[in-house]
Structures are given as structure tokens and as C-alpha cells.
Amino acid sequence: MQKNHVMFKKIFITLLTVIASFSTKAQTVNSTQKPKLVVGIVVDQMRYDYLTRFYNKFGEGGFKRMMNEGFNCKNHHFNYIPTKTGPGHASVYTGTTPKYHGVIGNDWYDKYEQKMVYCAEDDSVQSVGTTSSDGKMSPHRMQTTTFSDENRLFTQMKGKTIGVSIKDRGAILPAGHTANAAYWFRGKSEGKFISSTYYINDLPEWVKDFNASKAVKSYLKEWNTLQNIETYTESGADLNEFEGGFRGKETATFPYDLKKLSKINGGFDILKATPYGNSVVIDFAIAALKGENLGKDTITDVLTVSFSSTDYVGHNFGVNSKEVEDTYIRLDKDLERFFKTLDAQVGEGEYTVFLSADHGAVDVPSYLQDVNIPAGYLNNKETKAKFSAFLMDTFGVDNLIENISNDQIFLNHNAVKDLNKTLAEVEAAIVNELITYKNVYKVYAATTMHNNDFTSGMEELLQKGYSQKRSGDVLIIPSPNYISYSKTGSTHGSGYKYDTHVPLLLFGKGIKHGETLQKTVIPDIAPTMSALLGISFPNGATGQPLEFVLD
Secondary structure (H helix, E strand, O other), X not given: OHHHHHHHHHHHHHHHXXXXXXXXXXXXXXXXXXXXXXXXEEEOOXXXXXXXXXXXXXXXXXXXXXXXXXEEEOOEEOOOOOOOHHHHHHHHHHOOOHHHHOOOOOEEEEOOOOEEEEOOEOOOOOEEOOOOHHHXXXXXXXXXXXXXXXXXXXXXXXXXXXXXEOOHHHHHHHHOOOOOEEEEEEOEOOXXXXXXXXXXXXXXXXXXXHHHOOOOHHHOOEEOOOOOHXXXXXXXXXXXXXXXXXXXXXXXXXXXEHHHHHHHOOEHHHHHHOOHHXXXXXXXXXHHHHHOOOOOOOOOEEEEEEEOHHHHHHHHHOOOOHHXXXXXXXXXXXXXXXXXXXXXXXXXXXXXXXEEEOOOOOOOHHHHHHOOOXXXXXXXXXXXXXXXXXXXXXXXXXXXXXXXXXXXXEEOHHHHHHOOOOHHHHHHHHHHHHOOXXXXXXXXXXXXXXXXXXXXXXXXXXXXOOOOOOOOOEEEEEOOOEEOOOOOOOOOOOOOHHHHEOOOEEEEXXXXXXXXXXXXXXXXXXXXXXXXXXXXXXXXXXXXXOHHHEO
């Protein structure tokens, strides 16, 4: 009996030893499963169909590499209004919508300060790397954390975060509140990357070296199509009436002498509206990768890269332009160059990349009109006159409106009280008036947003973009394909599919190979990255981890 007991004890101890060894091994495997570097890429104004339209023009090492080696979410959407740059970047990285992160536009009317504010402006900080005020920026208006913030907290601030973009908001919002640094492009006569004292008091040597090099200046050259323009059959005619172009050139047609045109088009700013702006960002991102030694140890770093030039080109030339097609063909080459550098610097299979967009874009309405699709331009002057007359006739006062911006009306609440009417009554009267106007699709009162829980349609998108403290009292949705914009070039901001349907590609460590037509939404990205890293979700996250993309 005693012998059996001793034997059982030996077996038990042996089992515990084996289990402990497996546990230790599992912990070791778990720690090595984390990528050394997460690279988040946002392509500004990238519609999903650019992947499919230009697919045959892409090489094997850029967009196709992500699709062939990684996971393609083909039915990926923004789930709120407005679809704009600031809210888009914030939503990708916070895992929630403007309702919670508070970035309700690129700029908006602050009801308490009673003035327009910009999403990244911060007068409490100073510019670094420039004497201009372009560096007085920070993420302080974004109210929730990003997954990069959570990674910094999880690693006791040892995991680095660096943000890079042409646009300040494209660098700042993704990098989050705890970033080591965010850098954005100052064009005009300078042509260099800058930052703010929110992050650093002086530019690192590698940034100074980059700015002192001739890298940016080298792109002030001819912009012609990378491939034979006759093969660009996925876009419209080069000469048409739907494109803006550059001052100093009579037609918006290839080629463009950027050095010559830069003199009357903002100096280095002209690069923003060309594919070379994306090349500059890649050059700088590679410099950051090396200068900051990102992905060189087992503690995960985060590099956020936002390509703004795709947005500038789209706004200038429009969705269907040869310029947009060439921009994406060239961006594909830049991505290939970037991925090869990541392979060499971090190690193939040791990093994870996701690529999405901050919004899509509408086809130029004047072009849509030409092909008999309902579209057009809002006559704001006429609408304002009619609305002003209504307010006077109905309420007998001319001070009821504080501000109209971003398709929202902000009421003067003191003036409402003086009318001896409730806010809900005034809102309802305005809603009932505006819904009768031409090319107004839907109108809702803030009271409706407060008192209802919408789960589908435009109403749901509007509600998820509505911030109780920051949004207006009446919210307006224009008709499909109707915009407030020039008659050349494309824009965005709506909840229609041309603005909401964007790519989501993921590849690298921890990512399966596959694709899905299952609907996914922008706030799912950050929780998916948090799940991959085994860290806390961003504190306001409303999205869900996409379990089917993870190994």
C-alpha cells in the first residue's frame, strides 16, 4: 500500500513537472507570438473599389501581397456620419465612433467656447522644427485612448509609438495621447517634417538629417503616368471638364512640370496633391523605422502611417481621373518598397500590417449628371435665404441660430428660452421646415438622437456620429450624390456607400490568409489589434475583435 502511494506520488510529481514545462513553453510561445512591430496604414479617401478597379495594374509586392499573404475584408464600412479625415483616423485607432471619441469633424463649432475649433489644434503647445504655427497641434480633443496608447500602458511605456503623415491630424490622432512623437509635413517654402512640444522639445537627429537632405526637393520634377496612359482604361479621358488641376496649367492633363508649377501653387505644397507626397511619407517612415530602431526587440512597437496625397488628388481631380489611377499605381510601388524594408529591418513574418481608409469619395456629381445618374450641387445661398425668412416668420427673431456647419444647426439656447418654447418644440419646427427643401434627404433633431436607439439605416449612422456635448441641435442629410463643393473634383462626408465602403487588408504575424464578405466595421480594427497583442482594448472601444482573421 505504502509502495503504491509512493509510486502514485512520483507519477503525480512527474505530471506536475510536465504540465509546468508545457505551461512555461506555452507562455514562451505566447510571448513570441506577438509581432515586434504593428504598422497601421490609412490611405486617405481610398474607396474599396480602387483595389478591384486597378488590380491588374498592381505589382505583386504591394496591395496584392497583402491580399495574397493576408486577409481581405471585402465588405468593410464606416458605421457613422460624418465620413471625414479627423473622425476617420480617430475611429480606426480608438475602436469607436465620434459619439464616444468626440472627434466629430475635421473642425466643428464649440458650443461652450462659441467658436470653430480644429480637431488637432492646441494653443498650449509650441511648434517644433518650424517657426510657423503649423506645429501647435496635439490629440487633446480626442477623448478616448487608441490601441497604441494601450500598448504603451501595457509595456510600461517601453513599446514605442511613432505617427507619420502629410496631414497633422493624420499623424496625431492615430499615434494617440502617449506617442513618443508624431510628425507631419510642412510644405510651402520649407518642405520638411515638423512636430510639437506635446511630444518633444527638439527634433531628433535622424529627423534633422532627413529634413536637411534633398529627399523632398527631388520630387519637384515631372509627374507623368508611370505606365503608358493608353493602358489606363480603368479611368475616364485625361481631358475632361470634371477636374480642377493646378494654377498655371491650362488643362488638367499629363504631364505636370511640378518644379515650374510649384512657384504659383504653394511651393512644396504642390507635392501634397501628387503621388510623390506618398513617396515622401514612405521615405520618412523608413527613416523613422531606422532612426527609432522600431521592431528591434520583443516589446511591440507601433508605427502609424497615413497617406494624405490620395485625398488631395481625389479632391482635385475626382474619383474617375487618370490622376487618381496613376496615384494608386505608384502607391502600390511605394508599399512594395516599404514592405521590403520591413522585411529587412524587422524580419519577414515578425511584423503585422493593417491597411484601411478614413473615408471613401463620391464620383464628381457633374460627371454623374452627364451619365444620367441623379446628382448635383446644393444651393446653400438659396437655402439660407429661405430658411432665414422661415425663422423670422415663425419665431419673429433673427438671433435663433448660433452656427450652421457640417450639416448641423446650432441653436442659441438663450434665444430659445426667450421664446417661451421648449428646445424640442423649436427643433421640431425646424425639422418640419427643412425636410421640405429640395435635395434634403433626412433631418433629425438632437432630441430624437437622445430619445431613440437606432439599429439600422442612416439614422443609426447619424446617431453613432452624434456627440451629446459637441454636436448640433438639428442634423441634416443631403440627398445621394448631392454635395456642397466645386463642380470639379470629388469630396466625402456622407453615410452613402461610396463614402463608407473602404478596404481592410491585414497581413503578417498572427494573421490568417483568407477573405470574407461578412460585414465588418471600422471600430473593429483597434480591438482586433488589441486582441492580437493581448492588451486592453481602447477605453471607449465599441467594435469587436475580428476573430476569423487571427491565427
